[in-house]
Amino acid sequence: MCNTVKVSPRKLDPETRAALVDIAARLLAEHGAEALSTRKIAAEAGTSTMAVYTHFGSMSGLVREMVHEGFSRLERQFAQVRRTDDPVADMAVLGYAYRQNAKANSHLYAVMFGGQSLAGFSLTESDRQFGRYTLLTVVDCATRCIEAGRFRRDDPILIAHEMWIATHGLVNLELGGYLIDPVDADRCYDTILNSLLLGVGDDPRSVSASMTASRKRRRREVEADPEPAEAVASPR
Structure with missing residues (x-):
């Protein structure tokens, strides 16, 4: 099943390609690795196994391609977040965008980080660059926070990693249904981010104002799944 098949050059339908990626990811999420077969995927797509x-x-x-598409959708989601004169609010909205993308594309999120060995596939260094590339948006935002005097002079790459690790951990618990009532994901996110922002040097009053501003922006700027036409190119 994993052998590469050589095919004759032909015009490829991008809609079919996208459908196959979504169908494969959904079958995997719903039925596990055993559902990942050319026959089942083709049947769902209404096409041939070829x-x-x-x-x-x-x-x-x-x-x-499922891994790459997952990170491409995340990059498109990040691109929806406006760059404003309040970089700390921008950071909060970026984290919310990360969460929303994971929920909207949970079938792809499950394979983006190489947690499963599927069809003989294993992540390469080039594949991992797709994930690292999305972090650059957060690094840029952290740099702006430092330059604005909101964060102490520190390594913006390290700060971006702290933000990503915290948000990624929450997303895993949120998608897995592990949060304990009455604590919900939005409350967890705001509490965690508030602590992180204070930890990197911001003051409580400014953090409170930026978090309030971010909550007003989140649902207006963060769409479920932005159209690919506005995608920011990722390295391939």
């Missing part, structure tokens, strides 16, 4: 090989070369190639 379509998988035509578009991806192999099942392993399809899994790789």
Whole structure:
């Protein structure tokens, strides 16, 4: 199933390609690794099994595209967040965008970080660059926070990692249904982020004002799944 099949050059339908990626990720999320077969994917897509090989070369190639597509959607989500004169509020909205993207694309989120070995696929250094590339948006925001005097002079890459680790951990618990009532994910997010912002040097009054501003912006700026036309190019 993992062998690469050579096919003749032909015009490929991007809609079919996108559908195959979504269907494969959904089958994986709903039914586990055993559902990841060319026959099941093609049947769901209403096409032939050859379509998988035509578009991806192999099942392993399809899994790789699932990883890349997941991070591409995250980058499009980040691109929806406005750059304002309050970089701390921007940081809060970026974290919310990360959460919303994970919930809207939970079928892709499950494979983005290489947690499962599927169809002989394993992440390469190039694949991991897709994930690292999205972090650059957060690094840039952390740099702006430092330059604005909101954060102490520190390593913006380290700050971005702290923000990503905290948000990623919350997302895993949120998607897995592990949060304990009456604590909800939004409350957890605001509390964690508030502590992180204070920890990197911001003052309580400014943090409170920026968090309030971010809550007003979140649902207005963060869409469920932005259209790919506005995508920011990722390295391939």
